[in-house]
Amino acid sequence: MKKLSLRTRVLTGAVAVAALGAGTFGAMSANASTPAAAPAAAVRADAANDNLQQTTHLTVAAATKAARATLDAAKKENQRVSVAVVDRNGNTVVTLRGDGAGPQSYDAAQKKAFTAVSWNAPTSELAKRLANAPTLKDISGTLFLAGGAPVQVSGAPVAGIGVAGAPSGDLDEKFARAGVASLAR
Numbered sequence: 001m002k003k004l005s006l007r008t009r010v011l012t013g014a015v016a017v018a019a020l021g022a023g024t025f026g027a028m029s030a031n032a033s034t035p036a037a038a039p040a041a042a043v044r045a046d047a048a049n050d051n052l053q054q055t056t057h058l059t060v061a062a063a064t065k066a067a068r069a070t071l072d073a074a075k076k077e078n079q080r081v082s083v084a085v086v087d088r089n090g091n092t093v094v095t096l097r098g099d100g101a102g103p104q105s106y107d108a109a110q111k112k113a114f115t116a117v118s119w120n121a122p123t124s125e126l127a128k129r130l131a132n133a134p135t136l137k138d139i140s141g142t143l144f145l146a147g148g149a150p151v152q153v154s155g156a157p158v159a160g161i162g163v164a165g166a167p168s169g170d171l172d173e174k175f176a177r178a179g180v181a182s183l184a185r
Contacts, residue, residue: 066180
């Protein structure tokens with residue numbers, strides 16, 4: 001039997017893979033058009049049997065309102081900042097980079113918001129804890145600098161607002177608190 005060249009073997013393999021892929025795509029397309037049958041033993045989850053948990057999250061409209069109020073507070077003091085609002089799980093809901101805010105402020109604002117909601121405390125307070133627990137700063141996604149404030153409902157964190165870009169963390173945190181306060185109006 002004659003040995004095939006490397007080029008012929010590669011081309012033959014590519015054609016085989018393409019044919020197999022086309023067959024799979026066709027089968028998947030056919031299956032996608034027909035509804036799947038309901039599982040025979042579907043488990044019904046309801047709130048009464050402790051399978052579900054309810055949490056409170058800010059709406060996008062509320063998060064946007066808080067972010068705009070934060071930027072407005074900074075603008076009144078001629079500060080160029082970025083603001084991030086994250087939900088209870090630390091997922092970013094809204095981020096606004098103010099006109100003229102530095103490029104580093106965007107990421108720092110997100111990390112401050114994440115840190116504030118994660119520990120349900122202003123990041124200025126959390127920064128003080130580093131003296132006793134310096135490894136806290138090693139937790140991924142956190143930033144222990146003033147500028148983050150939690151949003152609470154009945155004492156529980158539901159969101160975090162982070163601000164970065166002002167000349168001091170105290171100013172950043174002042175603007176974040178303005179965003180939190182806007183949600184009470």
